[in-house]
Amino acid sequence: MxxxxxxxxxxxxxxxxxxxxxxxxxxxxxxxxxxxxxxxxxxxxxxxxxxxxxxxxxxxxxxxxxxxxxxxxxxxxxxxxxxxxxxxxxxxxxxxxxxxxxxxxxxxxxxxxxxxxxxxxxxxxxxxxxxMLDYRALLDTNYGQGRKRPNLFDIGMDLLLADWPVVGRGTLGELWRDTQAAKPKVGWNDTKVKAACADFNTEFAAAVDALTPIAQDLLKDLLGDAVVLDQLEYGTVRYVNAQQRRDRIFEGRLLQPRITYRTHGLEQPQFFLNEARQSALALAIYLAARLARLIHEPAALGRAGFDVSVAA
Structure with missing residues (x-):
């Protein structure tokens, strides 16, 4: 109008x-x-x-x-x-x-x-x-992963989904820190950390499920149909209450893009796709996280009385 x-x-x-x-x-x-x-x-x-x-x-x-x-x-x-x-x-x-x-x-x-x-x-x-992205943020999603299949879990908790809102619990990043802090300091009672893991897994899955279709659409806009983000696969986080302290870890910390290039599945896209396509994939994931955050909690834009259309 x-x-x-x-x-x-x-x-x-x-x-x-x-x-x-x-x-x-x-x-x-x-x-x-x-x-x-x-x-x-x-x-x-x-x-x-x-x-x-x-x-x-x-x-x-x-x-x-x-x-x-x-x-x-x-x-x-x-x-x-x-x-x-x-x-x-x-x-x-x-x-x-x-x-x-x-x-x-x-x-x-x-x-x-x-x-x-x-x-x-x-x-x-x-x-x-x-x-706010620089070349290092893009590299973290591909070449920065070494020779392994890319795992974006730490990037997710530090940046991508760190401020994803969790009702009554602050943000997903804060929930992850609380989950880590719930592991037993002494003794073997892991009831608290098991419950914390269950809560985190529920919220983490919801966030990734909201982000994924947006990232898929963005990647298609950037690269067409040649490179497809089939899914962002995530693990189920659980605490290993091992006898040795060094073995007491959180398993299942996974957030891995499953990529197809012209019907060929890529386990290590950082060694198959060229730099432009890898950058497009990284941009699609980063931007999708922002867009999903805004869609998930539109009220956040009006907390200070701003008209969403004006603040856009």
Whole structure:
């Protein structure tokens, strides 16, 4: 539907970034600030392609966005990324993002993150939708797996499905940490950890089942019918209550893509598919995790009173 004359369209109402300011962050040493305008008069609502020579600051800008729009902000992320040559005090380092809503900018410093619980809803909602990927994240799904059949379980718990909502239990990532913590510290009573494994398996299966058809559709959009994601196969996690402490482990930690290329099943797709197809597969899985998360809990987008169509 077209907007009436003088009114903004739904596209124009969407929350966007006007500018990002960096001071003493990686390649941008203090005390000077670098202001990068992203929403100028002639470039409103456009995608941005960033290019430049080695050391120009491309990775620094990427890390600034990734650190600011993190779903689970890491405590020392900024401190570890502060420019080491400036000699400026920690308190002066900052990353500042100004949005198109006319409100005060979001400010990230070494001591405070605007996306922490109860923080800036714009940062929280953007983090919910964001997919910050670099070449290393893509490699983790294929060549980073070595010569074994790829197992994405750890990636799933650290990134893909870490913030998948579990009713009354927080997130799937938190549920997995609780499951690991439920193993007996002393003695042989494994009742608690068995129950924790059962709960985790139920929620893990639901999350993967929701993600899989979206990943299949995305991969088809990217590669057509040549490469097919038949299934994301997952295991049943159980605790091995062995006599020797070193043998007390969680078995069944599996999340393995089953791939077919032109009717030929691939046990090790990282050694069969070319780099472009492997990247497409990784992108499909990562993006599907984000989309499935949004579809699964649309109410998450309105927690701060945002219109979903505006925040999109």
């Amino acid at each position: 077209m907007a009436a004359k003088g009114e903004l369209s739904a596209r124009d109402k969407r929350l966007r970034i006007n500018s990002i300011t960096l001071r003493d962050f990686r390649a941008f040493p203090g005390p000077d600030e670098i202001v990068i305008n992203l929403n100028t008069q002639h470039k409103q609502g456009c995608n941005l392609l960033l290019y430049g020579e080695n050391g120009a600051g491309k990775s620094s800008l990427f890390e600034a966005f990734r650190g600011l729009f993190a779903r689970r902000p890491k405590l020392n992320f900024f401190k570890n990324e502060k420019n080491v040559f400036s000699g400026q005090p920690d308190k002066d380092a900052r990353v500042l993002v100004e949005f198109t809503d006319g409100k005060d900018p979001a400010v990230w410093t070494i001591s405070d993150h605007p996306g922490k619980t109860g923080g800036d809803p714009r940062v929280l909602l953007t983090a919910l939708r964001a997919v």
